[in-house]
Amino acid sequence: MKIEVNGETRELAATHLAQALAELGWGEARVATALNGSFVPAAARDATELSPGDRLEVLTAMQGG
């Protein structure tokens, strides 16, 4: 299905968030995730289903002031 990942539309085979991260090459990466503006803890990624048009944010550490 098509979902939006960090602002870009992607076609994914995954049906759950954990799979999506793996498919996107972030299976092992240290990231924090939010789906449609709500935080999804790492522990909940396996059980989190995706729907077409979902907005997924995958964030990581960056410089800050």
Added chain:
Amino acid sequence: MKIEVNGETRELAATHLAQALAELGWGEARVATALNGSFVPAAARDATELSPGDRLEVLTAMQGG
């Protein structure tokens, strides 16, 4: 009944606000009134019943900054 007028307890015969103002000698005076913290317009004074323990504020113009 006993009601509190401008912070002082008064024994009044009046049962309505308009009567109370007259009884207090403010029948003709230019004043603004609030009962139990809520504004009572002049037009509503006749119809406004008093209950024992009511808190009546009778205000007038004063210097202000």
Added chain:
Amino acid sequence: MKIEVNGETRELAATHLAQALAELGWGEARVATALNGSFVPAAARDATELSPGDRLEVLTAMQGG
């Protein structure tokens, strides 16, 4: 003789300051004069002799802050 008037060298026939002013066209003008850095009052212009190379300043009113 040659004298310097307001920074410019001039050839003058005059031998005295008063004549020089007339020759320069300032006979009637309201001006203040200094010769070689010293003030020459109007009353002293007739009697003030000029020498070759003298430095004459002829000043007038101007805007000032």
Added chain:
Amino acid sequence: MKIEVNGETRELAATHLAQALAELGWGEARVATALNGSFVPAAARDATELSPGDRLEVLTAMQGG
């Protein structure tokens, strides 16, 4: 003779500055001297004659800002 030492009048037998310092108990002390407002170097104390009424200042180190 009488001379003024650091603001106080003293009767001294000494005729020269070096003797005066000794007589005042400052023979050995580290001090700087001025006579009548002028500096007298240590080397000149022996040769410096005193006159009645002289003003002698004998100074030493003190706190300063």
Added chain:
Amino acid sequence: MRDFYGVTLPTPMMLGTARFPSPAVMEAAFRSSGASVATVSLRREGGAGQAFWDMVRGLGVHLLPNTAGCHSAREAITTAQMAREYFGTDWIKLEVIGHADTLQPDPFGLLEATETLCADGFKVFPYTTEDQVLASRLIDAGCKVLMPWGAPIGSGMGLNNVHGLRTLRAAFPDVAMVVDAGLGLPSHAAQAMELGFDAILLNTAVAEAEDPAVMARAFALAVEAGALSTASGPMAMRDMAVPSTPVMGKAWL
């Protein structure tokens, strides 16, 4: 000058009526300053109200009732409603005090009361801080006038946060703004107008001067001076000297 809820004031000066040594001195201050707005309040009837009411009406200026001393939105709203009836005006100088020592506005209570009163048809003059976000919320609520403080009420310190006031002024060029509270000297008032504010409101600096009528006049002249300065396009400040008298034609002496 910008208008205040459709009213164009003859002078950019608003004056309080409190703390004067006598009513006569207060009237003299209004006359000498030409102040066009007088702030008033409501207090418990003690017998003096009618006389004061007659006197302030006699000043022939716009009355601006305040909600001074109110520490909650509810108190301020009720006071505003009573004031509207008593003084016969929908103008209200809305004060919701957040702290007794600084008498600073409570941003939360102020916004709550403003929203209620604007919805109820009041023309709110909110006593506020220089906070730009609060200002935008008050404007969204319906305010067409803002009254940021210069310094704590009665302190006479002048403009404590010039950068903040300048930023506020620049952020809302079309909103009428009055510097209220904290002015102590005419130069403070002139500075406020030079920053582009539209008027000032003061009380203590005039009422507590040895000669209030003269000080009121001094402030009136200062605000006019500041307003004219802004209107006349001031020179740009320079970091170096520039001779005013022309150098050209200078004699060699």
Added chain:
Amino acid sequence: MRDFYGVTLPTPMMLGTARFPSPAVMEAAFRSSGASVATVSLRREGGAGQAFWDMVRGLGVHLLPNTAGCHSAREAITTAQMAREYFGTDWIKLEVIGHADTLQPDPFGLLEATETLCADGFKVFPYTTEDQVLASRLIDAGCKVLMPWGAPIGSGMGLNNVHGLRTLRAAFPDVAMVVDAGLGLPSHAAQAMELGFDAILLNTAVAEAEDPAVMARAFALAVEAGALSTASGPMAMRDMAVPSTPVMGKAWL
């Protein structure tokens, strides 16, 4: 107001005549401000002198010739002598410039020229710094007026050393003092008068405004405001807030 060598001025404002876009604008600035003194200079005759002389006489104000641009006592003295004859006044605004970038007074040349000119019967208005020792020497030399700078000429920065100016003012309470140079905005002028100075002298801030006549008026109002403030006994500044509206009689709502 203190007098200036026996002359009482109608207004505490002195205005320069330089850098205006046109003579007409300059005249308008004098009219709108009611300035009571005009500063003028002497330059090499280029033909325009007579017309300017007629015009400034027409202003009906006191003329104060300056020695602008002089970098030595000798130059300044000769210029002063020429000015006395030309302008028919023994008033002289004595400038002995010490540095071309800052146009700051040269304390040494200024004192030397002042001593000579006072001895020669001039009424010297020395352009000086806020230096209190220099001031006392100028007063000893015969000055009854001092003109300390606020900031470098033409900078418009205002009062760079408020503490120094306050100290100078307090040190010589009986000497007339004019803040000269550096004022950029009316609030600067009001502040100078609030500090107790007796007048201001300015030029660039008015002449370089987009509308000089209006800005001149603004400064005139500001100096009057500052003077009235000083006369009316200002309140004392406080570090804490004090309610203007009385707390007594406040309703419980």
Added chain:
Amino acid sequence: MRDFYGVTLPTPMMLGTARFPSPAVMEAAFRSSGASVATVSLRREGGAGQAFWDMVRGLGVHLLPNTAGCHSAREAITTAQMAREYFGTDWIKLEVIGHADTLQPDPFGLLEATETLCADGFKVFPYTTEDQVLASRLIDAGCKVLMPWGAPIGSGMGLNNVHGLRTLRAAFPDVAMVVDAGLGLPSHAAQAMELGFDAILLNTAVAEAEDPAVMARAFALAVEAGALSTASGPMAMRDMAVPSTPVMGKAWL
């Protein structure tokens, strides 16, 4: 020094990690300053995250994630939750920006997000204004630390409202306070500590210096200087001079 949610910091300096010319220069700045807290953020994974994470952990300082760029409480809350998981800390520098030009805090969004996050167990470091009423609401919500701004982020202006900051400090003597944003020079940082603040947080003034490591050291020394000054009981300021060298025993020469 006051503690920060139970943590006593070795130095009263917090340093941002952004805008440095290189990671190596950033590390040098942390080493030279001994800063004890590093602020970090979360951004979209672009590949560089892991390396930065390894590097900041290597600094051996406390990490303080921020919610920079969030303009609503909801955004800030979600970002805070993600940061807690990623960085493994319940410390959060809470920014809810109210205006893009000034980057000033939004008092309303900030309070809303603070109440939610405190209830959710976060240790909130709110980026706030000097507003005392807002401060008391944040403290009521559970904040044990406040981070008032000195001036707009990245402006380097220093402390724009000294009176307001002094009042805030005095109002809540037991709350740890960090001056955050706007510091441009070490003297600004020393002044903040002299006013009684407990630490400073800065970034741009260090990162944009020509030599960030040296500037970081300069700020570290300045905050220590200010803290020691407050601890050592400063002299009272006087309006008049007092000789340091004793007059007694002065020679008559």
Added chain:
Amino acid sequence: MRDFYGVTLPTPMMLGTARFPSPAVMEAAFRSSGASVATVSLRREGGAGQAFWDMVRGLGVHLLPNTAGCHSAREAITTAQMAREYFGTDWIKLEVIGHADTLQPDPFGLLEATETLCADGFKVFPYTTEDQVLASRLIDAGCKVLMPWGAPIGSGMGLNNVHGLRTLRAAFPDVAMVVDAGLGLPSHAAQAMELGFDAILLNTAVAEAEDPAVMARAFALAVEAGALSTASGPMAMRDMAVPSTPVMGKAWL
């Protein structure tokens, strides 16, 4: 750091020896601050001189005798000659006081004494004002160091005329300059160094602190901070905010 008549000082801090509660506290202040110069004076022998002399020699710092309290060039010259012999140094902190209340330098007496002493081989450290013309005359007389005041001695007000000091610093880039007198807090000292001065001299602010040794340390850190800041190329101040945390990559939440 610039040198002082060929001497490079280990630290840019000079400390007075007066007004300390005890000699032990004074020694502690020198140790804690690492001050590299101690100012001393000469007074009438009362018995305590030898002990003080032994003690200050024991500090292991450069001694800088002063002419404190001298109100004429003649007095100052004689005092300087006595000091050179007593302390065995040709360094002299030359004070010629012009007024008892402000203890401000007398520009005329100072220049006269400076010319005499420089001609006599002294290395003069003149206590002067920010006056640029006076400064140029002192430099012409042979001074390679200037000591402009920040504020009246012992007032603790800090830098009263920042613009004047900045102008002075810029006018003579190659002359060593020490801000002397009037500093009250470490932030004042840091600011002086940020303005480009080479060192500070202070006494009262340290000696009158409740804990002089700690305050001395605070000032030492502040001057080092200011010096490092100047060396590290500070950011430019901006009038608007600029986010430190990058906006790029910000999540949409």
